[in-house]
Amino acid sequence: xxxxxxxxxxxxxxxxxxxxxxxxxxxxxTMALVAVWRWLPRRAGLALLLTLGVWSTGNYFxxxxxxxxxxxxxxxxxxxxxxxxxxxxxxxxxxxxACMLADLENDGPYFKRQGTLYMAQNDAGHGRMxxxxxxxxxxxVRENHFTEARWSAFEHDFLMLQRSGASKLNDKxxxxxxxxxxxxxxxxxxxxxxxxxxxxPVESIKLLGYLDLAVLLAAAATVAWAYGAPTAxxxxxxLMVSYSLRWPMISWAFLRYDYVAALMxxxxxxxxxxxxxxxxxTAYSATMRLFPAMWLYGPGMKGLAxxxxxxxxxxxxxxxxxxxxxxxxxxxxxxxxxxxxTVQTHLTNMLDHNSSEQLSSRxxxxxxxxxxxxxxxxxxxxxxxxxxxxxxxxxxxxxxxVVMLLLGWGLRRADxxxxxxxxxxxxxxxxxxxxxxxxTRVTLVxxxxxxxxxxxxxxxxxxxxxxxxxxxxxxxxxxxxxxxLVGTTAWMLMAYCITMTVWFxxxxxxxxxxxxxxxxxxx
Numbered sequence: 068x069x070x071x072x073x074x075x076x077x078x079x080x081x082x083x084x085x086x087x088x089x090x091x092x093x094x095x096x097t098m099a100l101v102a103v104w105r106w107l108p109r110r111a112g113l114a115l116l117l118t119l120g121v122w123s124t125g126n127y128f129x130x131x132x133x134x135x136x137x138x139x140x141x142x143x144x145x146x147x148x149x150x151x152x153x154x155x156x157x158x159x160x161x162x163x164x165a166c167m168l169a170d171l172e173n174d175g176p177y178f179k180r181q182g183t184l185y186m187a188q189n190d191a192g193h194g195r196m197x198x199x200x201x202x203x204x205x206x207x208v209r210e211n212h213f214t215e216a217r218w219s220a221f222e223h224d225f226l227m228l229q230r231s232g233a234s235k236l237n238d239k240x241x242x243x244x245x246x247x248x249x250x251x252x253x254x255x256x257x258x259x260x261x262x263x264x265x266x267x268p269v270e271s272i273k274l275l276g277y278l279d280l281a282v283l284l285a286a287a288a289t290v291a292w293a294y295g296a297p298t299a300x301x302x303x304x305x306l307m308v309s310y311s312l313r314w315p316m317i318s319w320a321f322l323r324y325d326y327v328a329a330l331m332x333x334x335x336x337x338x339x340x341x342x343x344x345x346x347x348x349t350a351y352s353a354t355m356r357l358f359p360a361m362w363l364y365g366p367g368m369k370g371l372a373x374x375x376x377x378x379x380x381x382x383x384x385x386x387x388x389x390x391x392x393x394x395x396x397x398x399x400x401x402x403x404x405x406x407x408x409t410v411q412t413h414l415t416n417m418l419d420h421n422s423s424e425q426l427s428s429r430x431x432x433x434x435x436x437x438x439x440x441x442x443x444x445x446x447x448x449x450x451x452x453x454x455x456x457x458x459x460x461x462x463x464x465x466x467x468x469v470v471m472l473l474l475g476w477g478l479r480r481a482d483x484x485x486x487x488x489x490x491x492x493x494x495x496x497x498x499x500x501x502x503x504x505x506x507t508r509v510t511l512v513x514x515x516x517x518x519x520x521x522x523x524x525x526x527x528x529x530x531x532x533x534x535x536x537x538x539x540x541x542x543x544x545x546x547x548x549x550x551x552l553v554g555t556t557a558w559m560l561m562a563y564c565i566t567m568t569v570w571f572x573x574x575x576x577x578x579x580x581x582x583x584x585x586x587x588x589x590x
Contacts, residue, residue: 080131083313089126090308090539093119097304098532104519116300123307139273140319141234142244147321148272149228150250152264153221154257156212159416160188163245167198168205169222170229177230178238185245192419193248224269248420254401254410255354260322276318283317286328293335294517301516302509310538311506326352326359327506334510337484342386350393358498362490363390368475369486382483421499423457428549432499433463436561439554446548467496470568477571480578488514492564523570534559
């Protein structure tokens, strides 16, 4: 059945395209519920929300037990399981050369249309080179870094994933993989993941996928404890319909969403006034993916605003102290385990990966909003757009600075957990992260769903859900038009950031004016 360009199938085992079409319907139903929430009896509203939670979960997992019980994402696991397990030998640069050598020496190339180039990486940066170059590099890596036993184990694990697993690669994904940017797990994540990967054999790799499911469920339970069941359910529905969670799927990868769960728990702990614990969870999230440190922007600006009025927010000092203690402890463990050179290599690698010339059509941010003019073609980001993004840096950072200063001032009267949630704003304004990192908008959903009696929260949540409706509609109706999808999404997020900046400033101004009027009336 086709509705507004969406191919809808009724409940049966579905593919990703079909579930994304249904996500649009689920999001629209959720928006309708948000709009009437304040007038519904609590029990009726909760029943409808629970229904949406069950519906969205079934749709996300494609109404297919194999999605949860058998399938996994080989592409992602080759990076995060295999490289973490053999990090001592592969480091940050040599996953692809080792894989291509193992493939070639075992009746390969397994994929006859593998292309002619791969993404070579070293301290000087990234660049495409002939596959023969990669194979030669693989031989050097084996000779210099692997023992015979470890190479044999690596070959076994790689071949299992490439050729024999429940979700083995195909020609297209193999070509795409070897021109990707390699392994980018932080040193802290590597130190945590490496022993787990070495314990779990590749034949049982699906077990690792359940770690993400477990931590996200635990995070949702923590949100319910702090905010109540409705907020937790709205957050869960968002996760299930978010375009950002289309890849890698929950239960298909290895600890890809632990940082999201940690941010959710950190925000819930702030709601419960447990600032020390919140700082530790935020430190964990930041050391796993770096950018979640930006979620302390709001608390930091609230604290600075207080200082301008000779007010010290002691709980925020506890939050900051706990965060820095946690970062120091986790990063210290990573340095002791891997060495300081590894930390430097990772930072260099990430800086190169995030340069304008390395931009892909899957990145979002203010940088992608400014050059976009509403066009549907070309499908993918072109060199001219990358050059324009580089030229627009001064404009972009200038605009970002203005918005961040205004938002920071507007947060001076906000609750600590509210300020924390809005760490997403500098993340959007300053970075060009891949779309799957935008699942962190779940903290914004928590911010708004906590009290739907307030117009700001109703409007904000509707804006966030509208972005998800657009993303899923665009992928369903105009599949592959990534410049259109990313550019429009960036526009909508820019509108959200500006709207919330204005709204929080108005709220702070009105609160202070009301307080001043009250003080004048009661001298």
